[in-house]
Amino acid sequence: MAITLSGDQALPGPPLSSRLTPAQVWGIVLLAPYLLVFLAFVVYPVCYGLWLARAPGNYVALYNDPIFARAAVNTLIFLVIGINIKMLIALFLSGFFAVQRPWIKWLSVIFILPWAVPSIPTILSVRFMLNPEWGVINHLIFSFTGDDGPNWLNDPTVALSMAIGVHIWKSLPFWTLILITGRLAISHDLFEAAEVDGASWWQKFRYITWPSMQTLYVTCTLLSMIWTLGDFNSVYLLTGGGPADLTHVLSTLGIRYLRLDQLSLAMASIVCAMPFVLPLVYFMMKRLSR
Amino acid sequence: MKLPSLREVATEARLLLIGIPVFLWTMIPIYHMFLFAISPKEDAFSGKLWPDHPTLHNFEIVFKQQHYFLRDFYVQFWNSTVIAASVGVLTLFIATAAAFSISRLKVPGGRMVLNLALFTYFIPAAFLAVPMYRTMGNYGLLNNHWSLILAMVTIASPYAIWVLKQASDKLPVELDEAAVMDGATTLQIFRLVYLPLMMPSLVAIGTYAVLLAWNEYLYAFLLLSNDREITLPVALGNFLAADDSPWELLMTTGFIYALPPAAVYYAFRRYMVGGLTAGAVKS
Numbered sequence A: 001m002a003i004t005l006s007g008d009q010a011l012p013g014p015p016l017s018s019r020l021t022p023a024q025v026w027g028i029v030l031l032a033p034y035l036l037v038f039l040a041f042v043v044y045p046v047c048y049g050l051w052l053a054r055a056p057g058n059y060v061a062l063y064n065d066p067i068f069a070r071a072a073v074n075t076l077i078f079l080v081i082g083i084n085i086k087m088l089i090a091l092f093l094s095g096f097f098a099v100q101r102p103w104i105k106w107l108s109v110i111f112i113l114p115w116a117v118p119s120i121p122t123i124l125s126v127r128f129m130l131n132p133e134w135g136v137i138n139h140l141i142f143s144f145t146g147d148d149g150p151n152w153l154n155d156p157t158v159a160l161s162m163a164i165g166v167h168i169w170k171s172l173p174f175w176t177l178i179l180i181t182g183r184l185a186i187s188h189d190l191f192e193a194a195e196v197d198g199a200s201w202w203q204k205f206r207y208i209t210w211p212s213m214q215t216l217y218v219t220c221t222l223l224s225m226i227w228t229l230g231d232f233n234s235v236y237l238l239t240g241g242g243p244a245d246l247t248h249v250l251s252t253l254g255i256r257y258l259r260l261d262q263l264s265l266a267m268a269s270i271v272c273a274m275p276f277v278l279p280l281v282y283f284m285m286k287r288l289s290r
Numbered sequence B: 001m002k003l004p005s006l007r008e009v010a011t012e013a014r015l016l017l018i019g020i021p022v023f024l025w026t027m028i029p030i031y032h033m034f035l036f037a038i039s040p041k042e043d044a045f046s047g048k049l050w051p052d053h054p055t056l057h058n059f060e061i062v063f064k065q066q067h068y069f070l071r072d073f074y075v076q077f078w079n080s081t082v083i084a085a086s087v088g089v090l091t092l093f094i095a096t097a098a099a100f101s102i103s104r105l106k107v108p109g110g111r112m113v114l115n116l117a118l119f120t121y122f123i124p125a126a127f128l129a130v131p132m133y134r135t136m137g138n139y140g141l142l143n144n145h146w147s148l149i150l151a152m153v154t155i156a157s158p159y160a161i162w163v164l165k166q167a168s169d170k171l172p173v174e175l176d177e178a179a180v181m182d183g184a185t186t187l188q189i190f191r192l193v194y195l196p197l198m199m200p201s202l203v204a205i206g207t208y209a210v211l212l213a214w215n216e217y218l219y220a221f222l223l224l225s226n227d228r229e230i231t232l233p234v235a236l237g238n239f240l241a242a243d244d245s246p247w248e249l250l251m252t253t254g255f256i257y258a259l260p261p262a263a264v265y266y267a268f269r270r271y272m273v274g275g276l277t278a279g280a281v282k283s
Helices: A022-052 A058-062 A066-097 A100-113 A118-128 A136-145 A156-184 A188-196 A203-229 A233-239 A248-261 A263-271 A274-288 B006-037 B057-063 B074-102 B112-123 B126-139 B145-170 B171-179 B184-213 B219-221 B230-241 B245-266 B269-281
Strands: A003-005 A010-011
Touching: A010 A058, A010 A188, A022 A263, A022 B074, A022 B112, A022 B126, A022 B145, A022 B184, A058 B112, A066 A100, A066 A156, A066 A203, A066 A248, A066 B006, A100 B006, A118 A156, A118 B006, A118 B230, A136 B074, A156 A203, A156 A233, A156 B006, A188 A203, A203 B126, A233 A248, A233 B269, A248 A263, A248 B126, A248 B171, A248 B219, A263 B126, A274 B112, B006 B057, B006 B245, B057 B245, B074 B112, B074 B145, B074 B184, B074 B230, B074 B245, B112 B145, B126 B145, B126 B219, B145 B184, B145 B219, B171 B184, B184 B245, B219 B230, B230 B245
Parallel strands: none
Antiparallel strands: A003 A010
16 A cells, blocks of 8 residues: 655555554454454355355255245244244233242242253153153043044144244243343333323233333344244254154255255255345344444 | 232232243143153153152163163263363353454454344354355364364354443443553453453353353254264264164253253353343343
């Protein structure tokens, strides 16, 4: 780089090190480890993956694969139904856990467990509970009704519902916790004033709680959507994508192609989700970097 | 003692009507796992809610590695431990340095790096796994613990930087200015002023990274395959390969595997809830 002073006389600019303060040099040095990780394990893989998925033939192959269509629909069901049920329950329970009682405090400590313990043993535990011959659920159904219970994981609709149930079981505590934080931030005076005016619980929720929590609730729902797209365990460990590959979602489908050594198809199936993911990401980044 | 009024009893009953189902919903899969762990094989498969002859025999089999699937139990437990600890240390190092650089030193371009990091945080984990797997192959790291360590550091760092940056911003600038006046160098400020004040957030982030790595299944299952290299969750997944899986041993091993994270979580709960939820979603 050169700075032109007058006419054709060019002087070399000052060296980089003298333009930066020592603190800024340290800043760059301290930022470097993360940048290296980011370049090596995010930028390079993502670019490489996109390059692998570039051939239009991949998308034709996906379009012709009935499993892909089914996985896309399942993913939508998971997102629209699963997340709304989860967030509504979390909103409801955040009110329950905000009530001051010693036993509710204890229950809230226990309630965190699904989030704190690893997925694999607990989801496999649910899987065995649903076993049609040996599982405890069908044992109970038999002892009460004398009939054999359903084969829970053999019907794709039922199996997918069970996977959504497992997903809710696992992630409900986290979202409830966040919404409790939001609820506790509401000034108590508002509720006391409403109490004096004789407001019903619904009026208090409608005119005090909901308006102050609306933004948080929407943000949580969006973030939950992104994370749910990345949830591999709930479906894979419970159903393995079965029966007959009918309960796959996009995250398990990508891994399935990967295991079949069809990396470009795996990448292409993920690229297909990008039109849904990118607006969510954009919206989240705008909200968080305000 | 004053008797509670009818109204109070009704309120309490309504609360219990929610509390009892919540308790059952939370505990049933965990209790079922525990039930299998203390049941002899016959009892486990009979659908009883409490075994006729509770026993610790399953734990004995696991701890003595007396089953084909458990040959490498201690090695795998050790692998999980080493990987989780390494991820915790590396994430803390990388994220603290980055947060200090962005928030306190106002490094040029820092804001952009934070946004890039946030962007990674929003890539669904299972989606990144596909290209990451191939990348680790290209780097020659497959079946090497470093592949899983680096992958988990990549996933944990963005959130770690984000939370630590939020916490750093809350520390008053005057502290740094005063230290500079006293002639402190940048590194001295980092070590003597910044790190001590950030301790609660660092504990929260370290715990988060350790738990993330300990509990991880997908990346571990993709990146490691050799029996003596894999972590405990991958070993648990491999139990399912057999038609006659020893479920009572699977559940016992799973129970042992789930204990450390639960213990760590409860030990650091105060830090975690405050430190992590504050950064997760800014309302």
